[in-house]
Amino acid sequence: MAEAERTDGSARERTITGARVVVCSPGRNFVTLVIETQAGVVGIGDATLNGRELSVASYLTDHVIPNLIGRDASRIEDVWQFLYRGAYWRRGPVTMSAIAAVDTALWDIKAKMAGMPLYQLLGGKSRERVLVYGHANGKDLEHTVDEVLRYKEMGYEAIRAQSGVPGLATAYGIGKGDMYYEPAGEELPEVQEWDTRAYMTFVPKLFERLREKVGPETKLLHDAHHRMTPQEAARLGKSLEPYDLFWLEDLTPAENQEAFRLIRQHTTTPLAVGEVFNTIHDCRTLIEEQLIDYIRATVVHAGGITHLRRIADLAGLYQVRTGSHGATDLSPVCMGAALHFDSWVPNFGIQEYMMHTELTDEVFPHDYRFERGFMHCGETPGHGVTLDEKLAAKHPYKPRQLPVARLRDGTLWNW
Incomplete structure (x- = not known):
């Protein structure tokens, strides 16, 4: 097989073919991103933002996932830069938690494809x-x-x-x-x-x-x-x-x-x-x-x-x-x-x-x-954590919010 053909084949295997967000509440709410590649390798990333979980889930589903399909999962740095610089509206907890979920899932995939634990x-x-x-x-x-x-x-x-x-x-x-x-x-x-x-x-x-x-x-x-x-x-x-x-x-x-x-x-x-x-x-x-x-x-x-x-x-x-x-x-x-x-x-x-x-x-x-x-x-190989989606589905999202604090005179304070 020619070198170019081997390279093209490997690239196809690394192509992101699907991604989905799983929101569940096994005692408390979690947001998880699942990314799949052509080769069947799956990576997962945490996108949980306590008290604002659905904001990150929407950001991923509506804005990020459509931009992932067809990309090379091994190009972690390029994907990170695309999601950060390309959004124009940079920073903030919702955006950066969504980017983190993608990044963690891609590192998981890369380590699995290399057959190594992530730290290697x-x-x-x-x-x-x-x-x-x-x-x-x-x-x-x-x-x-x-x-x-x-x-x-x-x-x-x-x-x-x-x-x-x-x-x-x-x-x-x-x-x-x-x-x-x-x-x-x-x-x-x-x-x-x-x-x-x-x-x-x-x-x-x-x-x-x-x-x-x-x-x-x-x-x-x-x-x-x-x-x-x-x-x-x-x-x-x-x-x-x-x-x-x-x-x-x-x-x-x-x-x-x-x-x-x-x-x-x-x-x-x-x-x-x-x-x-x-x-x-x-x-x-x-x-x-x-x-x-x-x-x-x-x-x-x-x-x-x-x-x-x-x-x-x-x-x-x-x-x-x-x-x-x-x-x-x-x-x-x-x-x-x-x-x-x-x-x-x-x-x-x-x-x-x-x-x-x-x-x-x-x-x-x-x-x-x-x-x-x-x-x-x-x-x-990977980061060593998986997701039981069938069990997760038995524990749906429950709206919850963090407390707020007020001084004794009623002034809103930092919790």
Whole structure:
């Protein structure tokens, strides 16, 4: 066979012949993109955007999929550029989550066609296992201490601690169950009351007690969830310095990247931010001025593996490490891809890991596993996660929205 004929045959096999969006709710809503090639190789990508799932599903179905049919699935970079530059209306969570789904599915296909686990295509492993942190959430201080100790018994070396705040009926991070935290409510958002002063008075007491109980070795993390002004954030970071946190996350909304200059001047507590970031432009100042220690952008919301690599490479130049978002509002598809990314990326820091329900794991069979505080990606070609579409169809979409927060005087605040 002539070389040209062999090349043409391979190209035909790589041609995208079909794509579809699967929206299901096995305990919570997920959006999954399925891409098929002429050779019968199938790739899947996560497109979940918590509380706005159908917006991404529509973007994919109405605008993206018609532009995929007939394209070469191996030309991942060209497809990424087409979907980003070609749309003209760039960036934003809906667009970048849709692009991420395509990108993840194409990397899945490419790795399957190569007969390799995804991390091999990225350049091979930089580590043998991936450090993860779990979520210990309690209704009050003592309950949170008990939960942290429970996570230690499960083998976690890094634990995020969130607690109810005295005087407030609700607080971010306090789940409705023991293991499977889900903040989204029914069709209309739950309104939660917030008091920054009460919170800032309480949190140092929480971590003082936790250090007494777990000693100096356990890595403790905390999420402030964008609810403070820069000055308040600086004060909180300083007040927590005696308790040696692994990181303090999302202190203040980072649309104002320069705000972290003030915070950095006043505290040495390590800072993490970025789970809501969509592109490298959202964190460029934070990274280049070394205003953060960990960048939390994730595969599904930051344009897929292709774009997250660019963010990580920029961060690596400034000794900023990765700490990708990994809550249960990301499907196992995203977790599988993230673990291959984490295994490769040289400036890895930590990976958030929240366990999915048994039903979710049945809908999304996967080969990754948790062992004593660490995650291990599998060796299956691709990212190692599949979708049981028949089972998914038994669990249709259910409208849900994330809560909102108001101050005690009724002012809408950052949840």
